[in-house]
Amino acid sequence: MEVTTEEKILRAAREVFTRKGFAAARMQEIADVAGINKGLLHYYFRSKNKLFHSVFIEAFGQFALRINEVFAADMPLFEKIEAFVEQYMDILISNPMLPSFVINELNQKGDAFVKEILNRGSKPNFLPLIGQIQMEVQAGRIREVNPFHLVLNMLSLCAFPFIARPMFQGIAQVDDEAYLKLMETRKREIIDFIHNAIRV
Amino acid sequence: MEVTTEEKILRAAREVFTRKGFAAARMQEIADVAGINKGLLHYYFRSKNKLFHSVFIEAFGQFALRINEVFAADMPLFEKIEAFVEQYMDILISNPMLPSFVINELNQKGDAFVKEILNRGSKPNFLPLIGQIQMEVQAGRIREVNPFHLVLNMLSLCAFPFIARPMFQGIAQVDDEAYLKLMETRKREIIDFIHNAIRV
């Protein structure tokens, strides 16, 4: 056998939790997707909660890691924004359901859960980018923008279309493939949009 | 008695479904919040599903109605964008959990549900605004942008900070009040951002 049972479970859990959310996910379905017995889920992960934690922390960590990588890089601001949009959109195109899953569970599980997640593994660190933006503003190389809001704008423009995807697809009547293609062309659109918005 | 039992139930259901989502919401909790007996929920709405439908369609319709109102108004583009951002942000500030709730359920309930909702009541209509943007581009009064993406940008910039609120609050360590204040100042930031992004 190539993959261990534990890995099979994790993959199935990732798939089911992402699609259904914690509350609606069923241990039986995870077992079915994994092609193993339901009892094994508890043998390996003790409880639904613990299994969910494993999956969630990994998914959230993925996000944080990739964001931080770009945000902390040593690059001119415009290049960094371009690199961020391209890399981040690529992650989202490969995992279109990830952002709604993460945000969703953070919403429902309450403060204690959020704090635990943020203290546990790697979390997004916006400070390097915020600092860099401040410097550019002070040097007069970009328009006078609030750095916090600019970072928020970058994330919003990339992530929201994936989070609101079911609604837009429903309204625009396009299939999954067409929508993801649209997101591919969106990269350039976002980069130009931000560039024009902050240039002096 | 001032409000009918049915209205009490609807208010409580709105509150609980919005906070917990459909799957995690409990009929008992809705009854407790409403201050009435659990049996009455079924007397008035037959099932959890039907109660949820009533709540959801109304919440979604609210969104659509307000969006369409501004989008179809007879106004110059820049004014319209400004009016949209201000009105839309006001709705979101008054109902900070609404966007995640709506988007969330559309994500989890599947295509059939999305289609039913879109066919049932009022749905967002972006065409008037998209048409107006096209005209402005052709007249050379704004930069050459893809109208669809511009509309998507407007929605993204407004809605995303509310959807991702738990994460940002967790990272930035600010309380609810401070975050909503931040959203108040964000209105101007978004308007300026878009304005600069599309001006020729």
Add this chain to the structure above:
DNA sequence: GTCTATAGGTAGATAGAC
């Protein structure tokens, strides 16, 4: 480690008294 069987608890829904 993997399976079957089942315990234990909970939630939606109904029946029936008032």
Add this chain to the structure above:
DNA sequence: GTCTATCTACCTATAGAC
């Protein structure tokens, strides 16, 4: 219309055979 009591189904979790 409103309440109490209860049914039924389902789901997590465990026990125990192999």
